[in-house]
Amino acid sequence: MAPETGTRSNAVFDRLRADVLGGRLAPGSKLKLAMLGARYEVSLSVVREALSRLAEQGLVVAHPQRGFSVMALSPEDLTDLTNTRIDLETLAARRSVEHGDLAWETALVAAHHTLAGTSLMAGEGEVNEGWIDAHRAFHHALVAGCGSPRLQGLATGLRDAAELYRIWSTSLTHDTKRDVPAEHARLLELAIARDADGLVAALAAHIQGTTDMLLRYAAEAGL
């Protein structure tokens, strides 16, 4: 999404972030500098800088003199995160409906078309990387018309943090009770119709639905 190119630090920052978000670096696990340096084939310094930035973003935590570890997941944090996300994202969505112009509508329709045309699963219980990108792009487009770069940035950051919890859902991605594509279609419909209250309600339910599923899984797994 944001492939800031140029320096090695940025490249490692992006890859590290993708690896954390993709679950290839387990939540709560300790991150050894040497290990990562070897993995990305760069010096320790750039790994360190990338980690510091990630820590500032909240995806990893820094223990002074004791290195870094991937942020630990907990039901409490997920609940807080979800509530905050609903607050910010619905607010931004409302503003989008109120202030969004034709360009916003167009981008939103396009993003939804891409999402609808991308399959969720890739192979054997593997989630399709492309779907994740398309999903993120759709939600991003939904709030992109709010007219506030600050609010938008905050919402994006929270959504990224929430992506971490997707790791919990690897096995039960197909929740029989939900029809996620239909929910997205409904969100698009309400946005185009400029039904602010309806959109806010639907979006809140959409976000909460995913979290409920995850919390159910966490409870079963005894977390």
Added chain:
Amino acid sequence: MAPETGTRSNAVFDRLRADVLGGRLAPGSKLKLAMLGARYEVSLSVVREALSRLAEQGLVVAHPQRGFSVMALSPEDLTDLTNTRIDLETLAARRSVEHGDLAWETALVAAHHTLAGTSLMAGEGEVNEGWIDAHRAFHHALVAGCGSPRLQGLATGLRDAAELYRIWSTSLTHDTKRDVPAEHARLLELAIARDADGLVAALAAHIQGTTDMLLRYAAEAGL
């Protein structure tokens, strides 16, 4: 406020941040690594890391291969920042009123007492550093009862960003039309009385008031 000790990086991060927020490093100005390395008497590496973290926080911007510069100030950003701040801070304040316990009330009363007992001006048009801290602590205490670490953290970050603009107000800190201490007293009163709507309105006006003054100054100064 957050004197994370332990590593040199953290120390430089804190000092750098204080220097940016305190206006000793002019907004928009270029930050040369060697210059800062000499200033803080540390290696370039730690300066670099501290800057990267500050950039991730949004207080400075990173230009790949071209170093860093303090974030540039603009009336547009101030307006956006203020709106977002009002959205988040009033939301958090409302939650505090709804969910805050006795410990929250106590801390808030204490923070207000300290603020009320601290004079704004130090000497010749110099703002008292202690007052800034006390002011920050008061606003922090106001939203500390919201029960959401995430929301609280976001609100704090926005307030810090807004502090940058205080630089614009060096000359006209005593706005004849406002009685800031009275506003603070009123905020405390409404919070203790658990008047959520009243508190939200007063807080919004309080934040907006400062911004209006700054925007007026910016317009006069031709920014």
Added chain:
DNA sequence: ATGCAACATTATTTCGAAATTTCTTCCGTC
């Protein structure tokens, strides 16, 4: 005089090793 290209200078970025701190293990003592 103006545009352009090669060169020199400056600043950023990366590296690899030294210095510091924390973690582990092993030994002696109670």
Added chain:
DNA sequence: GACGGAAGAAATTTCGAAATAATGTTGCAT
């Protein structure tokens, strides 16, 4: 047998210099 502590190992953090990219300057040709 357990507790305390020191020596050793491992990892993080810092440094100073080398590599790399950007900027400024000079000289040449148009």
